[in-house]
Amino acid sequence: xxxxxxxxxxxxxxxxxxxxxxxxxxxxxxxxxxxxxxxxxxxxxxxxxxxxxxxxxxxxxxxxxxxxxxxxxxxxxxxxxxxxxxxxxxxxxxxxx
Amino acid sequence: xxxxxxxxxxxxxxxxxxxxxxxxxxxxxxxxxxxxxxxxxxxxxxxxxxxxxxxxxxxxxxxxxxxxxxxxxxxxxxxxxxxxxxxxxxxxxxxxxxxxxxxxxxxxxxxxxxxxxxxxxxxxxxxxxxxxxxxxxxxxxxxxxxxxxxxxxxxxxxxxxxxxxxxxxxxxxxxxxxxxxxxxxxxxxxxxxxxxxxxxxxxxxxxxxxxxxxxxxxxxxxxxxxxxxxxxxxxxxxxxxxxxxxxxxxxxxxxxxxxxxxxxxxxxxxxxxxxxxxxxxxxxxxxxxxxxxxxxxxxxxxxxxxxxxxxxxxxxxxxxxxxxxxxxxxxxxxxxxxxxxxxxxxxxxxxxxxxxxxxxxxxxxxxxxxxxxxxxxxxxxxxxxxxxxxxxxxxxxxxxxxxxxxxxxxxxxxxxxxxxxxxxxxxxxxxxxxxxxxxxxxxxxxxxxxxxxxxxxxxxxxxxxxxxxxxxxxxxxxxxxxxxxxxxxxxxxxxxxxxxxxxxxxx
Numbered sequence: 161x162x163x164x165x166x167x168x169x170x171x172x173x174x175x176x177x178x179x180x181x182x183x184x185x186x187x188x189x190x191x192x193x194x195x196x197x198x199x200x201x202x203x204x205x206x207x208x209x210x211x212x213x214x215x216x217x218x219x220x221x222x223x224x225x226x227x228x229x230x231x232x233x234x235x236x237x238x239x240x241x242x243x244x245x246x247x248x249x250x251x252x253x254x255x256x257x
Numbered sequence: 258x259x260x261x262x263x264x265x266x267x268x269x270x271x272x273x274x275x276x277x278x279x280x281x282x283x284x285x286x287x288x289x290x291x292x293x294x295x296x297x298x299x300x301x302x303x304x305x306x307x308x309x310x311x312x313x314x315x316x317x318x319x320x321x322x323x324x325x326x327x328x329x330x331x332x333x334x335x336x337x338x339x340x341x342x343x344x345x346x347x348x349x350x351x352x353x354x355x356x357x358x359x360x361x362x363x364x365x366x367x368x369x370x371x372x373x374x375x376x377x378x379x380x381x382x383x384x385x386x387x388x389x390x391x392x393x394x395x396x397x398x399x400x401x402x403x404x405x406x407x408x409x410x411x412x413x414x415x416x417x418x419x420x421x422x423x424x425x426x427x428x429x430x431x432x433x434x435x436x437x438x439x440x441x442x443x444x445x446x447x448x449x450x451x452x453x454x455x456x457x458x459x460x461x462x463x464x465x466x467x468x469x470x471x472x473x474x475x476x477x478x479x480x481x482x483x484x485x486x487x488x489x490x491x492x493x494x495x496x497x498x499x500x501x502x503x504x505x506x507x508x509x510x511x512x513x514x515x516x517x518x519x520x521x522x523x524x525x526x527x528x529x530x531x532x533x534x535x536x537x538x539x540x541x542x543x544x545x546x547x548x549x550x551x552x553x554x555x556x557x558x559x560x561x562x563x564x565x566x567x568x569x570x571x572x573x574x575x576x577x578x579x580x581x582x583x584x585x586x587x588x589x590x591x592x593x594x595x596x597x598x599x600x601x602x603x604x605x606x607x608x609x610x611x612x613x614x615x616x617x618x619x620x621x622x623x624x625x626x627x628x629x630x631x632x633x634x635x636x637x638x639x640x641x642x643x644x645x646x647x648x649x650x651x652x653x654x655x656x657x658x659x660x661x662x663x664x665x666x667x668x669x670x671x672x673x674x675x676x677x678x679x680x681x682x683x684x685x686x687x688x689x690x691x692x693x694x695x696x697x698x699x700x701x702x703x704x705x706x707x708x709x710x711x712x713x714x715x716x717x718x719x720x721x722x723x724x725x726x727x728x729x730x731x732x733x734x735x736x737x738x739x740x741x742x743x744x745x746x747x748x749x750x751x752x753x754x755x756x757x758x759x760x761x762x763x764x
Contacts, residue, residue, distance in 0.1 A: 213561030228296025
C-alpha cells in the first residue's frame with residue numbers, strides 16, 4: 161500500500177510539523193520504504209492468529225484503588241517552560257479567530 | 258468568533274414539520290479515591306496541580322496501571338444498564354493536540370468498549386400531559402480518563418476563542434471517566450426535550466444508587482453532550498447532527514434539545530444545510546453557538562494502547578458483580594408504588610417534587626404511606642416553595658414528620674395543631690415532642706374540660722342551640738367553632754360535635 165504525498169502532509173499537519181515541499185517529497189519516499197518493509201509481515205500465513213497489541217500475553221494487570229502521595233505543585237511545575245497562577249502556561253490553543 | 262443571533266422556528270411549528278432524532282453521550286467521573294492509571298488523589302477543589310504525578314503528567318518513562326475499582330464500577334454500570342460485558346477488550350490512544358492532556362493523547366476505548374448493547378427504561382414527564390414510558394437503547398459504555406482544566410486568558414470572554422494563552426491545571430487529568438452513549442432515539446416528537454431530560458435524570462439516579470459517582474452536574478462529575486438532528490416529518494431521512502456540549506444541568510438538557518430543534522428547523526426551512534459541528538450551550542441565554550467543526554477534529558488516529566494489557570473480566574467476576582447489584586431505581590419505584598398503592602400520576606408527582614426518598618423514609622419511620630405523602634406534597638411542599646428551597650433542605654426530618662403523623666393518627670394532635678408543631682420544628686424549636694411539651698399543644702379530649710366549653714358555647718348562642726334542639730344538626734358547626742376558639746384550637750373536634758349533639762338531645 162503506497163503512501164501518498166498528501167497523506168504525509170495530512171499527518172504532518174496533525175502532528176503540528178511544518179514541513180517544506182522538499183521535506184514532504186523526502187519523507188514520503190522514506191515512509192514508503194518503511195511501510196513496504198513492515199508490510200512483509202502480511203506475507204506470513206497467520207490464519208487463525210489474532211493480531212496482538214502487546215508482546216506479553218497478560219490480561220487484567222490492575223492496581224488497587226489506593227492513594228499514593230502526589231508530586232506536589234512545586235515539583236510538578238519545576239520543569240514547565242512557563243507557569244502562572246500555579247498552572248502550566250501554554251500558548252494560544254486555537255489559531256483561528 | 259462572531260455568530261449573529263440564530264433564526265429560530267417556534268417549537269410547535271418545528272415539530273409539526275420535522276421529526277427530531279436525539280442521542281446522548283454522558284460522561285461520569287467515577288468516585289474512586291485514586292486516579293485511573295496512577296495513585297494520585299481525586300478530591301474536587303484542590304489547589305491547582307497538587308494532585309499530579311509523573312504518570313498523569315505524561316513524563317517520560319512513566320507507565321500507567323489500571324485502577325481495579327474503576328473497572329469494577331464500569332462493569333457494574335454496564336450490568337445495571339442491561340449491557341453485555343466484553344470478555345476481552347483493550348484501551349486505545351486517542352491522539353489530539355489540545356494541552357488539556359499533557360501526554361498529547363487520552364487513554365480511552367475505541368472499537369472494543371467494556372460494555373455494549375443495553376437499555377434503560379425511563380418515564381417522560383411532559384408538562385401538562387400524562388407521563389409516558391420510553392426505552393432508551395444504550396450503544397456502549399466505555400472507560401477513559403478525564404482531561405485537565407484550562408483557564409483561557411486574554412480575549413473578551415474567558416473562552417478559548419480569542420484567548421491569548423491558557424493556564425492548565427492537571428488535577429482532573431487522569432480521573433476515571435465513563436462514557437455512556439445511547440443509540441439514536443427516534444419517535445419522541447414533541448416529547449424529545451422532555452425525553453432527553455428524563456433519560457439523564459434516570460441515569461443519574463441509577464448511578465447514584467450504584468454508588469459509583471457523586472453525579473454532581475454542577476461540579477462536572479456528570480456531564481452531558483446532546484446530539485440532535487431533524488428529518489422532514491415522516492421522511493425518515495435524517496439530516497446532519499450537531500453535538501451540543503457544556504450542558505450542565507437537567508434543565509439545560511431539555512433546553513438544549515429544544516433550542517437545537519428550533520434552530521435547525523429554521524436553517525432547513527431556509528434551504529440551507531446543517532453543518533456537522535460541536536456547539537456550546539450557554540446556560541444564561543439557553544442558546545447554542547458554533548464550536549469547532551467536527552471534520553477537522555475527527556482524525557484521532559486511535560490505536561491500541563501499548564502500555565496497557567487487555568482487560569478480560571472472568572464470567573465468575575461478572576456474575577458476582579451482577580448478584581451484588583443493589584435494588585435499582587426503577588425496581589424500587591415499582592416496589593414502592595405497589596406497597597403504597599399509589600397511581601402513576603401520584604408517583605410522578607412524588608418524583609417531580611423530589612419527595613420519593615423523603616416519603617419512603619417517613620414510611621420506614623412508621624407513618625402510613627398516604628399520610629406521609631400528604632404531609633410532604635401538601636404542607637411541607639408549600640413551605641419549601643415559599644422559601645424557594647428543595648424539600649430535602651427543609652429543617653425537618655422524615656422521622657419527625659412520621660412522629661407528627663403518628664400523633665395525628667392516635668388523636669394526640671389534630672391537623673391544625675400538627676401544622677403548628679411542624680412550623681415550630683421548621684423554625685428550629687426542637688423535635689415535635691419538645692415543641693408539644695414546651696407549648697402545651699395537645700388535643701383536649703377530656704370530656705369534663707370540653708363539656709365546660711360546650712356549655713359555655715350553648716349559653717352564648719341560645720338561638721343556634723334552639724335550632725339544633727329542633728333537629729337542625731348542621732347548625733352544630735357554629736357551636737363547634739365557638740368551642741375551638743375558646744380552646745385555642747386544641748379541642749378534639751369530633752368529640753366536641755358529639756358532646757354538643759348529646760347536650761341538645763340529638764343523640
